[in-house]
Amino acid sequence: MIRNPIPGNTLAESEYTNITPMNSKLYVGNMSFNTNEDALRAAFSQFGTLTDVYIANDRETGRPRGFAFVTFSTADEAKVAIEKMNGADLDGRQLTVNEARPKESSGGGAGRSFDSPNRRPGAFQARGNSRY
Numbered sequence: 001m002i003r004n005p006i007p008g009n010t011l012a013e014s015e016y017t018n019i020t021p022m023n024s025k026l027y028v029g030n031m032s033f034n035t036n037e038d039a040l041r042a043a044f045s046q047f048g049t050l051t052d053v054y055i056a057n058d059r060e061t062g063r064p065r066g067f068a069f070v071t072f073s074t075a076d077e078a079k080v081a082i083e084k085m086n087g088a089d090l091d092g093r094q095l096t097v098n099e100a101r102p103k104e105s106s107g108g109g110a111g112r113s114f115d116s117p118n119r120r121p122g123a124f125q126a127r128g129n130s131r132y
Contacts, residue, residue: 022075024051025100026082029067031055032091043090044070048077069100 028040037053044050052071055064072078078099086097 022079023099024073024075024078025069025071026078027067027096027098027100028070028085029096030093031064031066031068031095032093033064033066035064035068035091035093039091040068040070043088044072044081044085047072047081047084049073 026044028044031040035055037055040055041050041053044053049072050070051073053068054070055068056066057063058065070081072081082097082099085095088095088097
């Protein structure tokens with residue numbers, strides 16, 4: 001049972017395990033490289049008020065990477081957009097539309113983690129590397 005700081009305000013375990021808040025930010029994948037922000041706005045704005053549209057571009061070339069994120073003002077609008085736009089055709093491509101997930105941490109690149117306890121000064125010698 002989860003307890004709320006307000007006395008007497010509790011949920012049974014069966015009640016809180018079914019609560020999954022819907023995100024209003026959507027991932028739009030399998031996009032044509034020719035799809036621009038205006039076309040994306042036009043396609044999704046029919047389902048509600050868009051608060052943000054972001055098309056991912058390659059850092060080096062500046063070209064689109066083939067996916068985007070659209071954010072609606074409410075979760076209900078986002079849910080309708082998923083139902084209607086997942087599998088829909090836009091600029092000759094069948095879109096993949098689902099709820100956006102939080103970005104996973106990349107860890108600093110090349111599998112190295114610089115927050116390791118062995119990164120403190122003198123740790124290299126402490127591990128038995130007396131040559132240095």
